Amino acid sequence: MITAIDMKIFCKKQTTIGNRWTKNNFIIGSDLLANLSQLEIVNRPEVDKFFILTDKTVFRIYGKKMIVSLRKTRKSVIPFILEPGEKEKNINNVMMIINQFIEQGITRKSILLALGGGVMTDIGGFVASIILRGIDYINLPTTLIGQVDAGLGGKTGVNISHEKHMIKNMIGTFKQPTAVISDINALRTLPEKEIKNGLGEIIKYWIGWGKPEVNLLHLGGVSDMAPLELASIISQCQEIKLDVVRNDPFETRHIRDKLNLGHTVGHAIEGISNGRLSHGEAVALGLVAAVKISVLKGFLKEETAGEIINLIRRVGLPTSVNGLDKEKIQEALKFDKKDRTFVLIREIGKIETNVPVESSIINQVLEEIIL
Numbered sequence: 422m423i424t425a426i427d428m429k430i431f432c433k434k435q436t437t438i439g440n441r442w443t444k445n446n447f448i449i450g451s452d453l454l455a456n457l458s459q460l461e462i463v464n465r466p467e468v469d470k471f472f473i474l475t476d477k478t479v480f481r482i483y484g485k486k487m488i489v490s491l492r493k494t495r496k497s498v499i500p501f502i503l504e505p506g507e508k509e510k511n512i513n514n515v516m517m518i519i520n521q522f523i524e525q526g527i528t529r530k531s532i533l534l535a536l537g538g539g540v541m542t543d544i545g546g547f548v549a550s551i552i553l554r555g556i557d558y559i560n561l562p563t564t565l566i567g568q569v570d571a572g573l574g575g576k577t578g579v580n581i582s583h584e585k586h587m588i589k590n591m592i593g594t595f596k597q598p599t600a601v602i603s604d605i606n607a608l609r610t611l612p613e614k615e616i617k618n619g620l621g622e623i624i625k626y627w628i629g630w631g632k633p634e635v636n637l638l639h640l641g642g643v644s645d646m647a648p649l650e651l652a653s654i655i656s657q658c659q660e661i662k663l664d665v666v667r668n669d670p671f672e673t674r675h676i677r678d679k680l681n682l683g684h685t686v687g688h689a690i691e692g693i694s695n696g697r698l699s700h701g702e703a704v705a706l707g708l709v710a711a712v713k714i715s716v717l718k719g720f721l722k723e724e725t726a727g728e729i730i731n732l733i734r735r736v737g738l739p740t741s742v743n744g745l746d747k748e749k750i751q752e753a754l755k756f757d758k759k760d761r762t763f764v765l766i767r768e769i770g771k772i773e774t775n776v777p778v779e780s781s782i783i784n785q786v787l788e789e790i791i792l
């Protein structure tokens with residue numbers, strides 16, 4: 422079935438996550454977006470229409486190629502295009518998309534294709550999980566963060582606005598995509614800031630699981646990396662996440678907590694920075710905090726801590742930050758006078774969840790990273 426000369430598949434896996442009647446497909450390759458009709462998981466006889474959800478930036482670069490390829494299946498292709506950015510992840514857009522898709526004749530035989538970064542795959546998965554009581558969807562992540570993290574795992578959802586604050590992912594569902602198709606060529610057009618976002622998550626996997634091989638990572642990220650190396654990094658990250666998710670698909674067994682390494686302080690810093698710091702930069706600072714706390718708790722050797730912090734610096738992510746309100750971060754962490762639990766590091770590849778940490782240690786570490 423796969424005949425296109427320019428399309429390469431580096432990695433193809435089928436596994437079952439969450440629902441034992443469904444097989445989930447994970448494909449990593451190059452030039453996949455322009456050759457979707459060649460993929461069996463997309464070009465299925467029972468499918469009646471393709472509904473694409475994407476943002477303007479991604480549509481401008483990849484929309485046409487993708488539509489041309491999908492039209493080869495002789496089925497209708499209906500795109501819905503949002504503005505790019507986190508603020509689009511809201512319930513009003515969900516209603517707008519649903520109304521539009523109903524007008525365009527969506528049925529339970531239709532497939533929703535979520536094309537773009539985590540914002541599009543989160544909204545797309547949510548729409549697919551509620552429209553007509555659930556239809557198939559395929560994620561086509563085009564950011565590094567999407568390919569190593571957001572595009573897989575089955576968490577879908579949107580943010581809500583509450584008392585003038587945005588609360589992330591407050592409405593959502595668990596629904597696994599039928600397939601995740603990661604086209605590594607899409608990463609070549611990603612701005613450097615977005616590459617760094619993904620590098621933060623890749624470093625998280627290395628600290629927690631000892632993989633992927635981070636010697637391949639360097640400043641500039643992935644743009645000059647050989648396709649096979651890049652595909653291998655993405656595949657190793659996907660393998661780690663899928664293994665965690667397979668064992669805890671609905672986040673009821675605390676196994677998924679491991680994926681939160683660096684995200685406790687990271688999320689607090691991201692929220693307080695009000696958009697000044699990207700998710701990846703905030704996660705990098707969160708990882709530095711987890712490293713420092715692990716040393717102070719006697720979990721981690723100073724030498725390994727130095728190695729991790731040097732890597733974070735080497736790929737161009739921050740290890741400290743100035744101009745943020747420490748008190749607000751303490752408030753966001755809600756530890757007050759009590760202990761707060763963290764995911765801590767014993768050594769590379771060995772982490773421990775749910776470790777209580779004294780407020781004095783958290784404060785000391787915040788003093789070191791928030792200048």
Ligand SMILES: NC(=O)c1ccc[n+]([C@@H]2O[C@H](COP(=O)([O-])OP(=O)(O)OC[C@H]3O[C@@H](n4cnc5c(N)ncnc54)[C@H](O)[C@@H]3O)[C@@H](O)[C@H]2O)c1
Pocket residue numbers: 476478479482505506507510537538539540541543563564565566567570571572573574575576577589590607608609610611612615618700
């Ligand atoms: N569901 C999950 O498990 C999960 C996990 C992690 C993050 N997320 C969510 O993912 C979102 C963040 O995802 P993101 O970082 O991918 O952000 P994003 O979707 O906002 O994409 C970032 C930017 O990159 C642009 N872009 C995307 N692909 C491009 C390409 N190939 N070339 C050029 N520009 C491109 C987009 O237009 C956008 O401006 C957050 O909402 C977060 O909550 C979800």
